[in-house]
Amino acid sequence: METQRDTYPLPLLTPFLRDEIIFAMEDQERTYFLDLETGMLVQEEEIEGDLSVFSEDRYLSIPDWEPADGFRIMEKFSNLVRNPLYREKLLNALQVGKGVFRRFKDIVSEQPALERQWFAFKDLEMERAVFTWYKSNNGAIQLKELNPEPEELTDDILQEDFLIESTVDEVRLQEITELQQILLDELDRGNAAQKKSLLFLLLKLQESRNLEYIYALTQGGYLAGYIAYRILESQTAEIVFFGIRQEFRGLGLFKHLFDSFSRKVSRRGIPYLVINLGGETVGLDKLFVPMEGTIITKQVLITSENWNSSQTSTDIAFL
Template identity: 30%
Template sequence: MVFELTDALGEAISKALENQDKKFLVDAKISALVEEGQNVSPDGDRFYELPPWDSADGFSLMEDFVNGLHSPLAYTDLQAALHSGKGVFRGFKDVLKRYPLIERRWHYFKSRALLTYVNGWYNSLRESWGLEKLDSEPEETEDLLQDDFTFCEYNSNEDRQDALALLNQAAKDAGADISGDIAGAFASLWQSQFERNEGEQKGFVCRTFDGKIAGCVVWSPCPKKSSASFLIEGLFVEQNCRGLGIASALFERAISSLKAAGAQWVIIANTFIPDLMQGMLNRSGFKKIGSTWIADLLGDLNALQ
């Protein structure tokens, strides 16, 4: 007997997979779940077994999520929970509660992964029924970044102190494995660059809905009064908000704004570029020349070679 995998049924199956105390079946006649029991058992016609799922699968899903995190603090704490040896699932949940934004992303990640798994199982059934497969990837249903944060234009009078706090934290993090003196040197260098053309600065700020700074990007003409070349003086994200896509969102807004203003050259210099950000720069058309990254928004950087 054929049944349709509706959104509601797909979500119900996903939740049932995580229930290790009861076993459920799909009743094809009513397209709903029923609990397996004395009078209800799988028969491959009306009552279908759910795809297999156990605690090992759940653990692998948690590992996949953590391995894809780029938020250092949450990553470290969640890795510790996964390898604690006992009470792993409870420990994982307890750690997530300390990182509400990461917790939301976990639930979204888990939901999509389970729905993809259920859709794959359903496609196997469709093949046995002689029907074509359906797309197994669930549709994107929300933009978590827009749900959790607001983006607005940078205002030096209102945002400068928050931006400098992010700068100092980034410098401290960059020099953490070397020495406090190096962190101070980074902070001094970056602040000098950040304030070199304060009156001409433009940029974007990302804030949580309760007004806390989450990240910022700032640029100004270089040399001063130039209408063609601009220096990105800072791109910083608050420590607990890293790995959520904020840096990419700010960077994309910056490049779009500079293009709209007719800028040609965009320069990033005298700053620490993490490996993850280097990939973003390459994808955005930047080229590394010496220790500086440059993008030609109007032409071909090969002309510089």
């Protein structure tokens, strides 16, 4: 007796077929099968309407996908969200019982960048389910390997949701000053190490003159974060202060801002970059150490050449 695979081999899992299967998995009202003869999806009622063509060997059930599977993905995503404000909001939303799916979607839609990250994460998880199902049915997947789980937004998504600017007028300077005070107040309310960092940063700000800025705006023109720096005589650009507004943290926005800053000063012939780290930002040193950075107390010294040559540019004007 012939096996299913001998009679009807699985069709090539093309991106189109994969997306069709994912769409059908999410349809909770109908039942779908993969017609191994045609390589197309069919609904259960279509098969029942023509019993003459029915064959258990010909029709393969697509992966099961229940509301519990969707909930599991939402819970997994929520625990991976780096921004503590949104992580807590999402995890609390999952405890409300009735209406949990709507509540979750409402929260992620508050922040377009977070919403894009959610959809990318959800698509990847469902792709994995389809690939696992395909393998379990002896399919030879002829697609490239899946990418790792997205821990940060990709640069193209950040470019869609944030504008990087450097021109500062009186209104913009006032917005930067107000955000700076918010960030300083956070340090003042923090632990002992953060309070000490506050003293260090205040001293830096007081002694710094002729500061320049590069900042990120949402598509609505809302200031999301900025970098304040000064140009020293020794071919060095020193970042005196920087910060990201709380609701935009954990999205990779600082790296996006820093990349634009590095390329901007590099075009001015400035090879050295000094970053002052304090409080929770001390952990950012791991971003620079692979660039052969030298840790000097709470400062990290790297070269713009090392950074620019090792990163994919997020600065379109630099290309």
